[in-house]
Amino acid sequence: MALASGVRFAERALLRPWALLRGTTLGRTEPAAGGGGDGARRFGSQRVLVEPDAASGVAVMKLRNPPVNALSLELLTELVISLEKLENDKTFRGVILTSDCPRVFCAGLDLTEICGRNPAHCAEYWKAMQELWLRTYLSSLVLVAAINGACPAGGCIIALSCDCRVLADNPKYRIGLNETLLGIIAPFWLKDTYVNTIGHRASEQALQLGSLFPPAEALQVGLVDQVVPEDQVQSTALSEMARWLAVPDHARQLTKNMMRKATADRLLRQRDADTQNFVSFVCRDSIQKSLQAYLEKLRQRKG
Numbered sequence: 001m002a003l004a005s006g007v008r009f010a011e012r013a014l015l016r017p018w019a020l021l022r023g024t025t026l027g028r029t030e031p032a033a034g035g036g037g038d039g040a041r042r043f044g045s046q047r048v049l050v051e052p053d054a055a056s057g058v059a060v061m062k063l064r065n066p067p068v069n070a071l072s073l074e075l076l077t078e079l080v081i082s083l084e085k086l087e088n089d090k091t092f093r094g095v096i097l098t099s100d101c102p103r104v105f106c107a108g109l110d111l112t113e114i115c116g117r118n119p120a121h122c123a124e125y126w127k128a129m130q131e132l133w134l135r136t137y138l139s140s141l142v143l144v145a146a147i148n149g150a151c152p153a154g155g156c157i158i159a160l161s162c163d164c165r166v167l168a169d170n171p172k173y174r175i176g177l178n179e180t181l182l183g184i185i186a187p188f189w190l191k192d193t194y195v196n197t198i199g200h201r202a203s204e205q206a207l208q209l210g211s212l213f214p215p216a217e218a219l220q221v222g223l224v225d226q227v228v229p230e231d232q233v234q235s236t237a238l239s240e241m242a243r244w245l246a247v248p249d250h251a252r253q254l255t256k257n258m259m260r261k262a263t264a265d266r267l268l269r270q271r272d273a274d275t276q277n278f279v280s281f282v283c284r285d286s287i288q289k290s291l292q293a294y295l296e297k298l299r300q301r302k303g
């Protein structure tokens, strides 16, 4: 997507979010299969499908950026806008976040967005990543992640930003922050999110080792709240949602804010410096070589 450079992503997203979606179809509304009234209409964009149920106040948001839901700039943008749209519609109190791609929830950062790209592009990309994290982490909605596939790195961060996580019981669906194995370092706000979820010692170990946990271990360490057979992920996510929605919104929202604000504020205070750090780090020759080699390995693994 060719975006004018030099203008901050967040400013543009807040002022004219639709302008970011050149070449996408966000806002399109179409009847859901077998659906009838407004509550069954779905909307969304090319890469984010939203199935709203006005009656229950819950929307299912599906990532569909095949083959692996890598977080491209377009996907990040569309996620932020879809979430904002639901936040602004008082009909909705909860969102179930899941994948429309088989076997993968989200493969994390789209490495092609930071490999062989210029610093301006990397900066724009990183600002979009920050924006998505801030929006999800502080969302007033109840967010439940229905993790129906592999969930490494940036995928794990999206899941950790939700209020609750349900993981399908499949040994291939591993979850965790594996950045060190790519030769990169999770920034402080990813680390903080990890620590807030599984505690300091477990994070220290898992972050350094780049651990990707299979379901039983993910449950044991507290990375996910439930592990269920694959065909029960959605229904369990809905049951969890009902449990969270049974709490009065204002009390739950204020409590969420109390628990998360300090972590988010830490990034808000130094967002530009964090972007600078990211750009200067990923643009180093040595890091570019590591990323290139990792991408190459992924591509060859397939054959």
Ligand SMILES: CCCCCCCCCCC/C=C/C(=O)SCCNC(=O)CCNC(=O)[C@H](O)C(C)(C)COP(=O)(O)OP(=O)(O)OC[C@H]1O[C@@H](n2cnc3c(N)ncnc32)[C@H](O)[C@@H]1OP(=O)(O)O
Pocket: 067, 068, 070, 103, 104, 106, 107, 108, 109, 110, 111, 112, 150, 152, 153, 154, 155, 178, 179, 182, 184, 185, 186, 187, 190, 277, 278, 281, 282, 295, 298, 299, 300, 301, 302
């Ligand atoms: C002090 C300074 C501080 C600054 C800090 C800077 C560092 C910032 C760190 C930011 C934190 C976040 C980091 C990340 O998210 S990095 C991405 C990590 N992701 C991974 O390691 C996952 C890699 N992918 C996989 O393991 C598998 O693809 C997966 C298990 C997800 C699915 O396996 P499957 O067998 O189903 O699919 P394939 O492996 O065959 O993949 C299909 C094609 O997709 C391409 N692919 C996969 N992952 C990515 C990706 N993340 N980005 C881009 N492309 C990806 C893969 O190459 C295949 O492509 P081809 O079809 O062309 O072969």
